[in-house]
Amino acid sequence: MSDMVDLVIFGGTGDLSTRKLLPALFQLHRHGLAERLHRIIATGRAETDTDSFREEARGNLQRFLPEGRWDDGIWDAFRERLYYVRVEADHPQHYSDLAGLLDTGEAPGRLYYLATLPALYGEICRQLQGAGVVDEYSRVVLEKPLGHDLASCHAINAQVAQVFDEEATFRIDHYLGKETVQNLLALRFGNQLFHPMWNNTYIESVQITVAEEIGVAGRGSYYADTGALRDMVQNHLLQVLSIVAMEPPATLQPGDIRDEKMKVLRCLEPISADNVAECTVRGRYAAGAVAGEAVRGFLEEDAFHDADTTETFVALKVNINNWRWAGVPFYLRTGKRLTRRYSEIVIEYRRQPFSLFANDPQELTNKLVIHLQPEESITLHTLNKKPGLRSKLKLKPVELHLTDDDERDEDSYDAYERLLLDALHGDQTLFMRRDEVETAWRWIDTIIAAWEEAGTPVKNYNAGTMGPNAATALVAVDGRQWHE
């Protein structure tokens, strides 16, 4: 792709664009990192114009930018980059209008960001090609969810592939844009301290939790047909898992990193009707209280009365069948209306074979906890001598914080800033390759089929808790507990 790029956002008036993409672009502009970006052309179905769109964007940015980041001077320059074109996805004339606007610019590169219904992705690509605005300098970014199962994902990918090569296709999972997820690569492959112990000889188990406080109100019938497994595990949790579990890549080039992630996905042990009861838990929130506020249950929300087979919580025990991870369970869980909003990875090391100390052996474990949200940080749980004359050689847990707080505050950014910057520069490292997404769907489909075959129930949990009791039992039968 040539240096200068026009960014066209399909769904430019939608929630994602308003809350995430435009604030991220403003921040890149503010940091002087948007030098490749020429214009930002938002599209939607409304018959509005560029001036009105700019006015609306101004209010939205003031609302959604992180505190203290609004700046009138920066806005004056940024607003000049913003344009609006009305585009109905299946309306050729609207693409001609878009092509007319693109032709007036100086940027030969085009980045089409599809932040709209995935069912429209194929049509939008086809229409863009028909309007003559796709060439070797064009790329496309695809928002999740890419389909509902392997077949629908494959269909979307195939339609997009008729217009854009794989090298020009950027599939987003915003978890990959998080600093701490990238830091996992640095931690694992940059430190002799961790790398030699990153295997089943030293690691007992791995937990990945993505907990949300929010419910599903506002997500209409989409969530009723989706559920937590498809909505969160297929993408965010499996992407994080594959980075935790991957082998060292040959280089840091996108192809090498994605090859290694892909190998992990291929080694996931299938979950079938035979082991689905011991490896999965499905839950659905009932009424309860979150952050001190009473909330309704999932089936009491208007759009979800009939969605009694939809899970809002899922916990899985996952085995990775390869030399590094055989015998190390990866416990995954995610859900809505849980105790609090947080995401973390917990690496639990094996206990020493013999203890010299007067502690309960249960206490003698090291853990590495990688916090992904709300704050991004890494904590190593170690054991020190309990100080003082009274306790001779007793141990107490001590937390070592491995994050450079000063640098973090200075350089903190949203995942979408990282990903937009990389897409503008054509770097695919933090984007998902087609085979990764499809392999993940293939594995998820086996679980859904197993649930159907085994009639796996969706168990209630009270909003404001960490899921159904069965999730506690899932790890307890292995003698473990969730890290809280």
Ligand SMILES: NC(=O)c1ccc[n+]([C@@H]2O[C@H](COP(=O)([O-])OP(=O)(O)OC[C@H]3O[C@@H](n4cnc5c(N)ncnc54)[C@H](OP(=O)(O)O)[C@@H]3O)[C@@H](O)[C@H]2O)c1
């Ligand atoms: N919101 C998030 O936080 C989030 C997070 C991750 C992924 N995503 C994904 O991002 C995509 C957009 O989500 P969203 O929450 O922003 O949705 P949204 O608020 O419903 O916005 C949808 C956008 O698509 C446009 N649109 C709808 N139908 C269209 C059509 N037939 N032709 C042309 N444009 C059309 C809408 O334009 P109008 O102005 O005409 O309505 C609007 O700009 C979805 O794939 C979603 O799953 C969203």
